[in-house]
Amino acid sequence: MPTIALVAAGDRLGLSLAKTFGRRGFDVALIGRSPDRLDALAGKLAAERVTAAGFAADVTDRPGLTAALERAAARFGGIDVLHYAAPAAGGGAAAHRTGALDVTVDAVAPQLESICFGAIAATRAVLPGMLAANAGTLLYTTGASSVAPVPVFVSTGMAGAALRKWVLTLHDALAGRGIYAGHVAIGAWIAGTPGAPDGAVLRDPDDLARLYWELHVNRAPAEHVISA
Numbered sequence: 001m002p003t004i005a006l007v008a009a010g011d012r013l014g015l016s017l018a019k020t021f022g023r024r025g026f027d028v029a030l031i032g033r034s035p036d037r038l039d040a041l042a043g044k045l046a047a048e049r050v051t052a053a054g055f056a057a058d059v060t061d062r063p064g065l066t067a068a069l070e071r072a073a074a075r076f077g078g079i080d081v082l083h084y085a086a087p088a089a090g091g092g093a094a095a096h097r098t099g100a101l102d103v104t105v106d107a108v109a110p111q112l113e114s115i116c117f118g119a120i121a122a123t124r125a126v127l128p129g130m131l132a133a134n135a136g137t138l139l140y141t142t143g144a145s146s147v148a149p150v151p152v153f154v155s156t157g158m159a160g161a162a163l164r165k166w167v168l169t170l171h172d173a174l175a176g177r178g179i180y181a182g183h184v185a186i187g188a189w190i191a192g193t194p195g196a197p198d199g200a201v202l203r204d205p206d207d208l209a210r211l212y213w214e215l216h217v218n219r220a221p222a223e224h225v226i227s228a
Contacts, residue, residue, distance in 0.1 A: 001025055001026065001027050001076075002025065002026050002027070002049075002081070003026060003027045003028070003029055003072070003073075003076040003077070003078060003079055003081070004017070004018070004021045004022075004026045004027075004028055004029070004079075004081040004082075004083065005029040005031060005069060005072055005079045005081070005082050005083070005122075005126065006018060006028065006029065006030055006031060006083050006085075007031040007032075007059065007082070007083065007084045007085070007086065007118070007119075007122050008031065008032055008059055008070075008084070008085055008086040008087060008175050009030040009031060009032050009038070009039075010032070011040075011041060011044075011192075012190050012191070012205045013085065013141070013182060013190055013205045013208055013209065014030075014041070014083075014085070014179070015041060015044065015045075015205070016205035016206045016208065016209035017083055017212055018045050018050060018052060019040070019045065019048055019206075019209070020206070020209040020212070020213050021081065021213065022045060022048065022050030022051070022052070022208060022214075023048070023050065024213070025050070026050075026080075026081070027050075027051045027076045028050060028051065028052035028053075028055065029052070029053060029055060029069075029072035029075070029076060029079065030042060030046060030052055030054040030055065030122040030188050031054075031056075031057055031065070031068050031069065031072070031122075032054065032056065032057070033056065033057070034056070034127050034176075035054060035056045035140065038054025038055070038056060039054055040085050041054065042054050053072070053075055053076075055068040055069070055071050055072045055075075056068065057069075059086045059114055059118030059121075059122070059163075060089075060110075060113045060114055060117075062117065062119060062121040065118060065122055065125070066115070066121055066122075066124070066125045066224070069122060069125040069126055069216075070125060071147045073126070073129065077197050078129050078133070079126040079129060079136075080130075080131075080136055080137065081134070081136070081137040081138075081139065081140070081216060082122060082123065082126050082136075082137070082138050082139065083140075083212070084118070084119045084122050084123070084138075084139070084140050084141070085110060085141035085142075086114045086115055086118050086119070086134045087114065087139070087171060088111055088114065088115065088143075088156045088159075089110035089111050089113065089114045089115075090110065094101065095154045097153060098152070098153070098154045098155035098156075099151060099152060099154060099185045100151070100154050102154075103154055103155055103158070107155045108155045108158055108159065111155045111156050111158065111159035112158075112159045112162065114159070114160045115139045115142065115156065115159040115160055115162075115163055116159050116160075116163040119140055119163050119166075120166070123138060123170075126138075126199045127179075127184045130178075130179050131177065131179070133178070134177060134178035134179075135179065136178065136179040136180075137179070137180050137182075137215075137216045138167075138170070138174075138179065138181040138182070139182050139184065139212055139215065139216070140163060140164075140181075140182070140183050140184070141183075141184045141185075141186060142160035142163055142164060142183070142184075142185050142186075143156060143157070143160055143185065143186060143187065144160045144186060144187025144203070144225060144226070144227065145157030145160060145187075146159075146160025146163065146164045147164065147185045147187075147223075147225055148187075149154065160185075163183075164183050164185070164223070167181055167182070167183040167222075167223075168183060168222055168223060171183075171222040172222075173182075176220070180215075180216070180219040180220075181206070181222070182215045182221070182222055182223065182224070183210050183222065183223045183224075184211070184212065184215070184223075184224050184225075184226065185223070185224075185225045186203070186208070186226045186227065187225065187226055187227045187228055188200075188201055188203045188226055188227065188228040189202050189203065189228075190202065190205050190208065191203060191204055191205060200228070201227065202227050208226070211224065211226075
């Protein structure tokens with residue numbers, strides 16, 4: 001069976017992606033920091049008759065992240081789809097708000113480590129197998145500040161923009177080699193996200209997950225921006 005690896009898997013978009021791909025014949029490798037949380041997600045998926053297993057790793061520990069994906073590939077016989085959606089460093093929304101005048105190296109560096117460098121490490125862990133098979137899908141999620149400036153999310157937007165630039169060039173570099181790379185920028189609150197402001201338009205994570213499935217199947221476009 002094909003396998004999807006979800007890096008920084010959570011109980012909103014990550015769980016919906018796991019269900020969406022799992023119901024279509026995929027095994028699911030869950031990558032995240034908390035073994036207990038991974039076990040809980042795997043239990044929810046088992047109730048949906050989706051085979052899943054957790055592999056604990058922190059995206060800022062690049063060797064550890066690589067090792068977790070290697071264990072996942074060994075467990076399931078390879079990784080066919082990778083989804084990377086690491087959270088901003090520093091926890092909740094208030095912790096990673098940085099205006100343009102507040103940007104410092106110390107403010108940006110943790111965001112680059114989590115959002116961009118972890119994505120590169122994860123990709124390099126699975127890409128050799130995809131190249132050998134001439135098949136695979138690489139999906140990356142950032143906030144919409146990676147595409148259009150948002151005054152209060154400058155440091156995370158800078159890190160997301162770096163990842164976005166690389167993914168779009170990766171998409172072109174892999175054209176004709178059987179591997180699709182796509183970037184999704186989400187500029188809306190996902191239902192169930194703590195701290196969503198009153199009156200915010202909430203997006204159903206199951207609806208979003210179906211979009212990712214369509215990108216995987218259709219292999220285009222290179223980028224999809226979801227606005228509020």
